[in-house]
Amino acid sequence: MEPHPVVGESLELALSRHRFDARLLPPFSDHASASALTARIVRARGSIVILGTTLEAGDPWLATIAPLTRAGIDVVVLTSTTDRACWGQALRRGARAVVPKSRPLNDLVSIVRRLTEGLRVLDVREREELIAQAVRRDVELAGLRERFERLSHREEEVLEHLRNGRTVSQIAALDFVSPATVRTQVKSILAKLEVTSQIAAVGAAHRLGWQPPRIRDHQARPLPEAG
Numbered sequence: 001m002e003p004h005p006v007v008g009e010s011l012e013l014a015l016s017r018h019r020f021d022a023r024l025l026p027p028f029s030d031h032a033s034a035s036a037l038t039a040r041i042v043r044a045r046g047s048i049v050i051l052g053t054t055l056e057a058g059d060p061w062l063a064t065i066a067p068l069t070r071a072g073i074d075v076v077v078l079t080s081t082t083d084r085a086c087w088g089q090a091l092r093r094g095a096r097a098v099v100p101k102s103r104p105l106n107d108l109v110s111i112v113r114r115l116t117e118g119l120r121v122l123d124v125r126e127r128e129e130l131i132a133q134a135v136r137r138d139v140e141l142a143g144l145r146e147r148f149e150r151l152s153h154r155e156e157e158v159l160e161h162l163r164n165g166r167t168v169s170q171i172a173a174l175d176f177v178s179p180a181t182v183r184t185q186v187k188s189i190l191a192k193l194e195v196t197s198q199i200a201a202v203g204a205a206h207r208l209g210w211q212p213p214r215i216r217d218h219q220a221r222p223l224p225e226a227g
Helices: 005-017 031-043 062-070 084-092 105-116 124-148 153-163 168-175 179-193 198-208
Strands: 048-052 074-079 097-100
Touching: 005 048, 005 105, 031 062, 048 062, 048 105, 062 074, 062 084, 074 084, 074 105, 084 097, 084 124, 097 105, 124 179, 124 198, 153 168, 153 179, 153 198, 168 179, 179 198
Parallel strands: 048 074, 074 097
Antiparallel strands: none
């Protein structure tokens, strides 16, 4: 399963040339379709699934790893991400291996061959370390999420303005308050998030995948000049 046809077709061709019964299945964009395709693979008695996924939190294909594994199907994740904590998340769900798209195609073919022969495809210590990185990431994000929950609604609005690149003066003009008031609010945001700069606060929001509140009609107003 690969969302990019060129990659998927090339992989299907390469595996077929090595006498594997390879079939390219179409990509889907929602959880219901992913669940249906999981059932289809189980019914077809497939033994190995190469799953093309971004490994992002919202990727519906992540939800297919565990049920496929429980059905006795070996899952190999093919991804463009280099984030090893994300690799660890896939392994925690039951994937046998994670292969970055930067690796040679022959490496992936070799992994498939080893799986068909019942051989190990990932060193035990490397697997444990990747999973440990995923666990540490989860702990870090849990703590970060808790700190974001300390923000008041007004502080959330100010943080979203900062994330959109607005200065203190611009925020003050948009909200009809003094720059001193906004600076006090920014100071409170930094304290609650336990960071030392506006850049760090915005970075933390990005790292968490924080979803801001809807800013009350401010986007409809013209952006004032920085002062």
